[in-house]
Amino acid sequence: MRLSLLPLLLLLQVFTKTTAASTCIRKERDALFDLKATLKDPQGLLSSWAGPNCCSWYGVTCHNSTGHIIKLDLGSNNFSKDYVLTGDISPSLTHFTHLEYLDLSRNDFGGANIPKFIGSLKNLRHLDLHGAGFGRKIPPQLGNLSKLNYLDISFPSDTFSSSSSVDDLCWLSGLSSLVYLDMSWWNLSAASDWLELLNMLASLQEVHLCFTNLQRTNLNSLSQSNFTVLDRIDLSSNNFNSTFPYWLTSIQSVSEINLAYCGLHGPIPKSVENLTHLEYLDLSKNDFGGRLCKLEYLDLSKNILAGDIVNFGKAMATCMKQLSIVNLGSNNLTGSIPGWLGSSRRLFSLTNLHHLDISSNFLQGVLSEEHLANLSMLSTLAMSSNSLRISVGANWVPPFQLIELQLHSCPLESQFPQWIHTQTSIAIINLSNTGTMGPLPEWVWTSLMSLTSLDLSNNQLTGKLPASLEHMKSLHFLELSSNQLEGQIPDMPRSLEVLDLSNNSFSGSLPNSLGGNDLRFIFLSNNHLNGSIPGYLCDMEWLSTVDLSSNNLSGEIPNQWKQSTTLFALDFSSNNLEGEIPSSIGSLTSIFSLHLSRNKFSGNIPAGLSQLLGLQVLDLASNKLSGPVPRSIGNFTLMASQQSRPISPTMAFDGFGGSIAYYESLYITIKGEERSYTRILNLMKSIDLSDNDLTGEIPIEIGALVELKNLNLSRNFLHGHIPETVGSMRSLESLDLSWNQLSGVIPQSMAPLHLLRHLNMSYNNLSGNIPPGSQLQTLSDEDPYIYVGNSDLCSPLVPESCAGNKEKQAGHEEHTDVHDVLLFVFSGLGFGIGLAAVWWVLIFNKAVSIGYFQFVDSICEKICDWMILLKIKVNMKLMGTRAQNQGD
Numbered sequence: 078m079r080l081s082l083l084p085l086l087l088l089l090q091v092f093t094k095t096t097a098a099s100t101c102i103r104k105e106r107d108a109l110f111d112l113k114a115t116l117k118d119p120q121g122l123l124s125s126w127a128g129p130n131c132c133s134w135y136g137v138t139c140h141n142s143t144g145h146i147i148k149l150d151l152g153s154n155n156f157s158k159d160y161v162l163t164g165d166i167s168p169s170l171t172h173f174t175h176l177e178y179l180d181l182s183r184n185d186f187g188g189a190n191i192p193k194f195i196g197s198l199k200n201l202r203h204l205d206l207h208g209a210g211f212g213r214k215i216p217p218q219l220g221n222l223s224k225l226n227y228l229d230i231s232f233p234s235d236t237f238s239s240s241s242s243v244d245d246l247c248w249l250s251g252l253s254s255l256v257y258l259d260m261s262w263w264n265l266s267a268a269s270d271w272l273e274l275l276n277m278l279a280s281l282q283e284v285h286l287c288f289t290n291l292q293r294t295n296l297n298s299l300s301q302s303n304f305t306v307l308d309r310i311d312l313s314s315n316n317f318n319s320t321f322p323y324w325l326t327s328i329q330s331v332s333e334i335n336l337a338y339c340g341l342h343g344p345i346p347k348s349v350e351n352l353t354h355l356e357y358l359d360l361s362k363n364d365f366g367g368r369l370c371k372l373e374y375l376d377l378s379k380n381i382l383a384g385d386i387v388n389f390g391k392a393m394a395t396c397m398k399q400l401s402i403v404n405l406g407s408n409n410l411t412g413s414i415p416g417w418l419g420s421s422r423r424l425f426s427l428t429n430l431h432h433l434d435i436s437s438n439f440l441q442g443v444l445s446e447e448h449l450a451n452l453s454m455l456s457t458l459a460m461s462s463n464s465l466r467i468s469v470g471a472n473w474v475p476p477f478q479l480i481e482l483q484l485h486s487c488p489l490e491s492q493f494p495q496w497i498h499t500q501t502s503i504a505i506i507n508l509s510n511t512g513t514m515g516p517l518p519e520w521v522w523t524s525l526m527s528l529t530s531l532d533l534s535n536n537q538l539t540g541k542l543p544a545s546l547e548h549m550k551s552l553h554f555l556e557l558s559s560n561q562l563e564g565q566i567p568d569m570p571r572s573l574e575v576l577d578l579s580n581n582s583f584s585g586s587l588p589n590s591l592g593g594n595d596l597r598f599i600f601l602s603n604n605h606l607n608g609s610i611p612g613y614l615c616d617m618e619w620l621s622t623v624d625l626s627s628n629n630l631s632g633e634i635p636n637q638w639k640q641s642t643t644l645f646a647l648d649f650s651s652n653n654l655e656g657e658i659p660s661s662i663g664s665l666t667s668i669f670s671l672h673l674s675r676n677k678f679s680g681n682i683p684a685g686l687s688q689l690l691g692l693q694v695l696d697l698a699s700n701k702l703s704g705p706v707p708r709s710i711g712n713f714t715l716m717a718s719q720q721s722r723p724i725s726p727t728m729a730f731d732g733f734g735g736s737i738a739y740y741e742s743l744y745i746t747i748k749g750e751e752r753s754y755t756r757i758l759n760l761m762k763s764i765d766l767s768d769n770d771l772t773g774e775i776p777i778e779i780g781a782l783v784e785l786k787n788l789n790l791s792r793n794f795l796h797g798h799i800p801e802t803v804g805s806m807r808s809l810e811s812l813d814l815s816w817n818q819l820s821g822v823i824p825q826s827m828a829p830l831h832l833l834r835h836l837n838m839s840y841n842n843l844s845g846n847i848p849p850g851s852q853l854q855t856l857s858d859e860d861p862y863i864y865v866g867n868s869d870l871c872s873p874l875v876p877e878s879c880a881g882n883k884e885k886q887a888g889h890e891e892h893t894d895v896h897d898v899l900l901f902v903f904s905g906l907g908f909g910i911g912l913a914a915v916w917w918v919l920i921f922n923k924a925v926s927i928g929y930f931q932f933v934d935s936i937c938e939k940i941c942d943w944m945i946l947l948k949i950k951v952n953m954k955l956m957g958t959r960a961q962n963q964g965d
Contacts (some may be wrong), residue, residue, distance in 0.1 A: 220248030516540030711778030840866035
């Protein structure tokens with residue numbers, strides 16, 4: 078009987094386990110409902126959280142036997158903010174007493190504190206809050222998680238805040254089982270005992286503390302190291318400002334050390350050679366000099382290593398035998414690279430070398446086939462910014478298959494290197510500024526199908542591109558700017574992210590496709606493109622910068638711009654565009670640079686521009702805009718803030734081996750001549766509405782833009798007084814209000830504008846005195862042109878000033894002859910020009926005659942300006958003579 082019941086009992090046990098595994102604990106299921114209620118889920122990631130069986134819900138894992146929830150994986154793998162979870166974490170999380178794994182990474186919890194109640198999850202072994210938007214303080218309750226193996230509470234640089242600080246790290250001592258720790262970007266400056274506390278974690282194998290403001294006081298004070306299993310350590314981007322941390326040389330188990338950007342100096346200690354497991358050492362961007370060590374990976378880039386590279390190689394001979402990666406870029410090394418490679422072959426084998434970067438030094442020489450013969454494993458060759466070149470036979474077949482070739486600013490032979498045709502797996506080519514000339518071989522576009530990045534800018538390339546490049550399905554970065562290429566721009570592959578064809582001679586209309594949704598940067602300026610701006614630009618989700626300036630584009634700007642958080646610069650200046658500025662540009666809320674100058678735009682300035690709160694540069698000059706300057710101009714809040722957008726003028730794409738630069742140009746009129754100034758993008762804050770048909774008064778709201786550096790409202794029909802609020806704009810460096818109908822006095826409030834370097838108030842109806850003892854008066858001493866044409870303005874520099882009719886009459890006879898001379902010159906000049914113009918029109922065609930009259934107009938304008946200045950100087954001299962006579 079007992080034997081017959083055994084199968085039944087076994088079956089019942091299996092059924093019980095299966096039932097437990099297929100359902101979840103009711104209390105824990107209710108806690109999940111509470112958690113879902115406090116979270117905001119715009120894309121419905123938690124839509125499966127319904128029904129009785131929570132073990133089958135998204136991100137939930139239950140124990141096979143008990144049914145308890147042991148894993149909650151709600152980390153976001155989508156880079157779009159539209160897909161992340163936000164809101165609050167419900168305290169009901171404490172009901173998951175058997176939880177071992179919790180992942181909330183890459184969500185956005187709005188800078189809230191890490192919940193203290195996480196410290197009550199005593200069975201937790203894995204906690205990942207990386208990039209989840211937590212900040213402020215770290216709760217010491219995390220120290221209760223004695224079973225924790227993995228802790229990542231780091232966050233990326235774009236969410237870094239100085240308020241995310243740590244008072245101390247004493248709670249770390251309770252994490253006795255910790256194997257992995259990442260606290261990057263937290264401010265640990267107050268935790269002076271960080272090294273001693275880490276030393277207490279005997280199980281620690283990997284630690285990342287980059288960008289944490291670590292203190293350097295105890296770098297070499299560790300009496301005894303307990304790091305017996307530590308394998309990887311990253312302390313990069315902490316300004317220690319010290320010598321090499323000697324305590325690292327006692328960690329025999331370490332294989333990777335990253336000390337880049339740490340302000341370290343002095344020699345590299347000889348004891349580093351004793352780290353027999355060390356394979357990766359990154360000491361880049363420090364101030365090291367001295368000896369090297371036995372490694373497979375060596376990165377000493379961006380230090381101050383100096384001397385002859387041949388002698389340097391001999392010193393390395395005993396420790397370079399296993400090297401596969403060598404990065405000596407951006408140092409002060411000199412000498413002959415062929416000599417170094419030659420001596421290296423005699424001292425040790427180079428057959429293991431995969432990666433060689435000696436760029437940005439002072440090396441010279443010519444590499445021949447012999448020098449490169451032993452580099453059979455080479456996949457990366459970077460020699461940029463040296464006086465080096467490769468000279469090989471036309472039929473040379475290299476012993477290697479490169480993935481990356483960087484020869485920027487190395488003088489090459491005139492034609493595109495033929496040997497590259499053999500590199501069938503090459504992904505990155507940079508031959509910019511190498512003197513390469515002539516047409517590109519057809520095989521570049523048909524054989525090198527693995528290319529991800531091609532940079533041939535600043536050369537003398539000629540000819541046309543293929544009709545289409547859509548077949549280049551791996552291409553992400555294409556930089557062909559500053560050449561002599563012509564013809565139409567081909568259709569581009571959908572993989573493209575960066576396209577720069579600026580400063581060439583491309584013509585025709587824009588292609589049907591410049592790329593897919595991944596396209597981020599478009600630079601097509603200074604070509605001969607015509608036709609209209611295609612509407613597909615409005616639909617590109619990740620578009621960041623578009624520069625189509627200095628072409629012959631016509632028609633209207635598309636009015637289908639969608640809400641964008643990525644587009645930051647739009648430049649359509651110097652074209653033949655017309656119509657009204659579309660209102661949908663107001664939906665580009667992330668934009669901070671908008672250039673529409675030198676076109677034919679008409680109508681009012683759209684009030685929708687006031688929605689661009691982050692705008693730093695607005696250039697609408699030289700159009701036909703009418704109506705008033707909008708009062709909403711004061712809404713540009715970033716122009717009123719001391720903050721600037723965190724954007725560098727150079728955007729690097731290290732994954733593709735390329736970089737691009739974007740600069741702002743500021744046009745300022747000085748002494749009657751327009752000059753261009755290029756400024757760093759994140760420092761420029763400018764408004765230019767000059768040379769339009771704007772009317773009305775200057776709005777008082779403009780005074781709110783207290784951080785504005787350039788304001789140009791010249792050559793309009795503005796009237797009324799200069800607002801007193803202009804005096805609040807203490808950051809102004811350039812102010813141009815010339816050629817308007819402004820009246821009244823110059824406000825005394827403008828006297829404290831001490832940063833002004835360029836000023837022009839000429840040709841208005843201003844009156845009264847120039848504020849004394851101010852920059853406004855100092856600038857007039859340097860340039861008398863700035864107040865010309867204001868007959869009622871009291872200044873010795875303005876001849877028709879309010880100094881009194883008596884003085885005018887007294888000096889009338891003295892300069893009558895000057896007026897006569899001027900009249901004679903203008904009369905004779907006018908007669909001659911008129912006669913020449915008639916003769917010219919009779920002989921040549923209409924187009925030439927139009928060009929001639931434009932030329933004549935420009936000559937007359939310059940002569941007028943010259944005669945006005947001559948008149949000013951003569952009057953100043955006469956006034957000086959009268960003053961001297963009165964004194965006598």
